[in-house]
Amino acid sequence: MKFVVVDVQGYVINSTFTVKELAIYDGKYLKSFLFKPTLKYSSLYTADRKTYHNIHGISYSAGNVEYSEINNILENNLSSFDIIFVKGQVKVDVLRKYFAEWTHIVNLENSVSSQVPQLEPTKENCDNHKLKYSNCSIRNVYVVSDYIYKKLIE
Numbered sequence: 154m155k156f157v158v159v160d161v162q163g164y165v166i167n168s169t170f171t172v173k174e175l176a177i178y179d180g181k182y183l184k185s186f187l188f189k190p191t192l193k194y195s196s197l198y199t200a201d202r203k204t205y206h207n208i209h210g211i212s213y214s215a216g217n218v219e220y221s222e223i224n225n226i227l228e229n230n231l232s233s234f235d236i237i238f239v240k241g242q243v244k245v246d247v248l249r250k251y252f253a254e255w256t257h258i259v260n261l262e263n264s265v266s267s268q269v270p271q272l273e274p275t276k277e278n279c280d281n282h283k284l285k286y287s288n289c290s291i292r293n294v295y296v297v298s299d300y301i302y303k304k305l306i307e
């Protein structure tokens with residue numbers, strides 16, 4: 154059984170969740186992507202700006218991947234796996250938005266185990282983040298993957 158862990162950090166623009174940082178980890182190889190903004194900062198609603206600044210601390214203008222590439226990136230990197238683990242409904246929704254037919258997504262948030270790790274803002278995050286405490290998709294995929302491996306050997 155081949156599995157992979159996916160995490161995204163993003164923000165809501167015009168009521169739609171937009172991915173900023175995407176991390177994919179299969180236990181061996183980490184792939185991460187930082188997407189360019191889809192809209193000018195000046196055209197965001199005030200509420201969206203506030204959400205943006207308080208979640209993950211990634212500069213709005215940061216990014217080197219065109220957002221239009223997200224379908225290809227997800228398809229190329231996830232299609233060969235039997236199970237895709239995520240934690241959080243937002244992440245399930247993101248994956249389903251691009252690939253509605255994927256039925257092998259497991260949301261660990263629905264697990265009854267109390268040992269499923271909390272994905273809260275921490276100091277352990279990658280260089281994309283400007284806040285001291287922030288949520289980092291790269292850190293999250295490592296944490297979730299560690300949890301799954303521990304479960305498998307129990």
Ligand SMILES: [Zn+2]
Pocket residue numbers: 174278279280281282288289290291292
């Ligand atoms: Zn990060």
